[in-house]
Amino acid sequence: MGPLDSYLPYLLNRAGARIATAFNDEVRPLGATLQIWRVLAALREQDGRRMGDLSDTTSIEVSTLTRLVDGMEKKGLVARRRDADDARAIVLHVAPAGRRLTQRILPIAERYEAVALAGFNAGEAEILKAALRRLYANMDGLES
Amino acid sequence: MGPLDSYLPYLLNRAGARIATAFNDEVRPLGATLQIWRVLAALREQDGRRMGDLSDTTSIEVSTLTRLVDGMEKKGLVARRRDADDARAIVLHVAPAGRRLTQRILPIAERYEAVALAGFNAGEAEILKAALRRLYANMDGLES
DNA sequence: CTCTTTTATTTGTAAATGCAAATAATAGTA
DNA sequence: TACTATTATTTGCATTTACAAATAAAAGAG
Numbered sequence: 001m002g003p004l005d006s007y008l009p010y011l012l013n014r015a016g017a018r019i020a021t022a023f024n025d026e027v028r029p030l031g032a033t034l035q036i037w038r039v040l041a042a043l044r045e046q047d048g049r050r051m052g053d054l055s056d057t058t059s060i061e062v063s064t065l066t067r068l069v070d071g072m073e074k075k076g077l078v079a080r081r082r083d084a085d086d087a088r089a090i091v092l093h094v095a096p097a098g099r100r101l102t103q104r105i106l107p108i109a110e111r112y113e114a115v116a117l118a119g120f121n122a123g124e125a126e127i128l129k130a131a132l133r134r135l136y137a138n139m140d141g142l143e144s
Numbered sequence: 145m146g147p148l149d150s151y152l153p154y155l156l157n158r159a160g161a162r163i164a165t166a167f168n169d170e171v172r173p174l175g176a177t178l179q180i181w182r183v184l185a186a187l188r189e190q191d192g193r194r195m196g197d198l199s200d201t202t203s204i205e206v207s208t209l210t211r212l213v214d215g216m217e218k219k220g221l222v223a224r225r226r227d228a229d230d231a232r233a234i235v236l237h238v239a240p241a242g243r244r245l246t247q248r249i250l251p252i253a254e255r256y257e258a259v260a261l262a263g264f265n266a267g268e269a270e271i272l273k274a275a276l277r278r279l280y281a282n283m284d285g286l287e288s
Numbered sequence: 289c290t291c292t293t294t295t296a297t298t299t300g301t302a303a304a305t306g307c308a309a310a311t312a313a314t315a316g317t318a
Numbered sequence: 319t320a321c322t323a324t325t326a327t328t329t330g331c332a333t334t335t336a337c338a339a340a341t342a343a344a345a346g347a348g
Contacts, residue, residue: 001253004189004201008260008269009163009253011276016160017203018283019153035334045148051297057148059161064335066298088296088343109145109153116152118282124275125152131264131272132155138262139162179304195327208305210328232313232326 012135023112030104035060035068036077037109040094040102043078048091050083077101156279167256174248179204179212180221181253184238184246187222192235194227221245 004010024034038058042049055062072078077098083089117125148154168178182202186193199206213236216222221242227233261269
């Protein structure tokens, strides 16, 4: 392996970590965290998701998610309901306070997208995103 | 903000998290962790780095790094020395066991690079890496 | 229909994390 | 030189995290 800054996982982590900590600092005054935002954003895309589904889409480990959701529930951001079709499962729904918080964080999220992609034109940005999707899918190749 | 999987910070985190957990699982049998590897890789690139420098290059928060290095020192992977030029600073050096561990992890790291970039040709890979470096640099634009 | 296996979530518990304060040394100023 | 400000690292402490085990329900086998 050559220099660190030609090593892809390094570059990926470095960029991700920098965005994550800056974003986290910025939503803290709103009483949120990056993890809370991840859950809210996933529910915004589709409400009533199962815990396991949320764990997959947010990349938050499922036992960690349980306790994160405990806190969000106490804050009135979300509500747990038992899934009608499968009593093992819990489905999570946004609550009014969660919707309000989402609306407050959205412009910040949009600003981060814009700042991160400054100097990229639309085509370049799409190529980058496609590459990141491919990269994620490529990791299937390890389950051997 | 549209669908999650067109949101760059999301794609970045998702890909990074997947690589990170898989890698972590893989080095665990060797008595290592991803964080330990990050420090070893940084020292492999340049030995005798300061704690603050290591914190920057590994994206590990400096107080977390202190305790991580405590553990690595106990395992004989690295050694702390006081910087001769500036007695406030600590410089970290790899120790023999650290070099051996690095050698064992290197092929795994190389495999991860290869798997992640499967299907990318050399030019595409370099474009992706350049984009990730730019993205990282773009975050300077928030310090306003 | 009972028994076993699989799936979904939570809980126990130890370790990792990160903010803020403490410590220690250098650099700058009068 | 003494005094203040800055920089580097560590420590205190509360929160977050994650592995493994426990719980609970559905699905499959006989």
